[in-house]
Amino acid sequence: MIAASLLLLGTAFSTTAFADEAWQQTVVDIAGVENYFREHCMMLEAGQTISYRYQSIYPLDFNIHHHPDNNTIFLYNEENRTSSRGEFHADNKDHFCFTWTNKVERGGEEWSVVLDYQVTNQ
Incomplete structure (x- = not known):
């Protein structure tokens, strides 16, 4: 079984605070339909660590699995x-997935999660 540990660093951040060129960015489109979800998955090798941050204009449920x-x-x-x-x-x-779920009907409005x-490698 894969064991993983999380170290949460906080919730408020500015994307301009990170100037490291090694950071990559993915934009995930969300629809304002109740229970709409999107996920972004990536393969990680044993021993790798992934640091992440995301931002959305509307609140979402989020998980990593x-x-x-x-x-x-x-x-x-x-x-x-x-x-x-x-x-x-x-x-x-293994493939690790970041998933965002919109739990509120927003009239089909669309927006993006960054x-x-x-x-x-650690």
């Missing part, structure tokens, strides 16, 4: 947040 042996293991869950940041360490190779992340 992976699927070893066709199971779903949740590493982190938070509800009703517009931003967060943290990091976790992958003890085994995810910044950095993968390092």
Whole structure:
């Protein structure tokens, strides 16, 4: 089983505070439909650490999970947040997924979540 540890660093941040060129960015589009969700997954090798931060204009539920042996293991869950940041360490190779869920009907309005992340070998 994959063991992972999370170190949450806080919730408020400025994207301009991080000038490191090693950071990558992904934009995930969200629809203002109740229970609409999107996920962004990436493969991590054993021993890698991923640092992340995201920001949304509307509150969303957020989780990090992976699927070893066709199971779903949740590493982190938070509800009703517009931003967060943290990091976790992958003890085994697997796809790890960041998932955002809109829990509120917003008339189909669309917006984007900006995810910044950095993968390092530890």
